[in-house]
Every structure is written in C-alpha cells, then in structure tokens.
Amino acid sequence: MRLPGSGSEAISPTAHYTGYVWARNGLSHPELASWQGRVLFESVRPSMLVLGTLGGPSLEPYLLARHRAIDELLEREIEEHGRVQAIEVACGLSPRGWRFTQRYGDSITYVEADLPDMAKRKREALARMSSLSEHHRVEEVDALREGGPGSLAAIAEQLDANVPLVILTEGLLSYLDRDDVLAIWRRFADALMGFPSGRYLSDLHVSEDASGPHVEAFRAILSLFVRGPVRMHFEDAAEAEDELRKAGFAEAAVRRVESPYVRIVDAAV
Secondary structure (H helix, E strand, O other): OOOOOOOOOOOOHHHHHHHHHHHHOOOOOHHHOOHHHHHHHHHHHHHHHHHHHOOOOOHHHHHHHHHHHHHHHHHHHHHHHOOEEEEEEOOOOOOHHHHHHHHHHHHEEEEEEEOHHHHHHHHHHHHHOOOOEOOEEEEEOOOOOOOOOOOHHHHHHOOOOOOOEEEEEOOOHHHOOHHHHHHHHHHHHHHHOOOOOEEEEEEEOOHHHOOOHHHHHHHHHHHHHHOOOOOOOOOOHHHHHHHHHHHOOOEEEEEEOOOOOOEEEEEEO
C-alpha cells in the first residue's frame, strides 16, 4: 500500500493518518507526523463530518478513544508494579513509547517493534528526537513469525525475566484473518509466561457493535481507507474472551470504552 512519495511500500496510509491524528491532538512529536498524514486527514475529513452530523461514529474520536484507553491500562501496570517492560507490536508511528519513556524514565523499558521499513523509519525519527536509549529501542519483528530471528519470542528473550512484561497492539488485528489472530494470541501468551507478570493490551472489533446504518457506513469508509476489509473475528466480547483463554491467558476481558465502536482487550497470563 504505497503512498505517492512515501518512500516505503510497507508504510501504510493508516500509519501516516494515525500519526497525524495523534500529533494534531497533542499526543505526539512533530517527527512522528508526516505530510502524507495531513493530506489523508484532509481528504477524509468531509466524509467524517457528514457522518458525525448524522450521529454516526467518526474516525478521529475513534482513534483517540482506543489510544487513550490503552494508555490508561499501561499506566495502571506501571503504577501497580513500579517497573515494567513493554513491547508494542506493529508500532507504526505511535508516540506511546516516546511519551511513556519521557514520563516514566527507567521505570519502563519500551521496545517498538515493526516490519523492517517501518522500524527503520521509526528508529530514525526517534534518533532525531533524542529518545533512543537503553530503555527505548526499535526492533524488527514479523508478528506472524513463529520463532527465530525477527519473531516476538526472540525479542522477549532479550528482556529481563524478573520484570513484568506488557505486550501491546493497536490497529493490527483487523488486518489479519481469524486464524492469524488466534495464533498471535497463543504466541503472546507463551512469551508472557516467561515473566513474573504478563499482560496483553489491544483494541478489537466485534460484530455485535457493527450494526446500524451509521456504523456500517463508518466501517465501509474505514475499509476503503485501509484498502481492505476491516475484519471482525468474533460475534461478541464473550466469544473473544473465550478464545483468549484458550490461547493461554488466565484472565481475559474485552470491554467497551468511550467510542461505541471500540473494545479494549485486557488479558493476563
């Protein structure tokens, strides 16, 4: 999904768009925003304004709601344990690693993880921001890889086995088919079991939230925007929670947040 002038086929329109949304709402650094993101934002804005006027969901509030909800849960983990490690898989241009390492210092070790082109771009941006350190780094990872170099397991093995680990994904699951989501959840649970406390945080769409003409219109616009279907793998929260437990999580909750279209996964091994 190459944008004209983007310089990388692996940097999707959604990465640029979300990067711009976070920056324009004071959650990010200018280095993590792009002109491509601004162009995309302005191109989608008329449709979002119409949908919002009709009482439907809008893309910007939806993105902010899921981002802030995951932030709050990560904050809770740090407050509870005092020190944590975090791996954000498919991090894109997310500002979360920068913000949390700025705020919490050596109370958090934050690993940004993505495919090679995105990882390179993110590493270069964080270097310009003077954010890279022993507590904040970028690694190449393929979330679908079972093991070996470039897998989540390989990154987890580099971390301190005595410090709690949180794995995060944001905006990733809807791109994958159901079998890949279930396999990723199993790999995440396996990796987390090697730590004194392990938690997985993510957003998730479920079918029961996708009813009504306004939500269907929003989903159609979102699918057009990401150039592919927005997949919903589970009928409701209960089904998703059951599959998380089958994947190896001892606790699993899939809760609504501020946006009616967003659920947040909060699962622990």
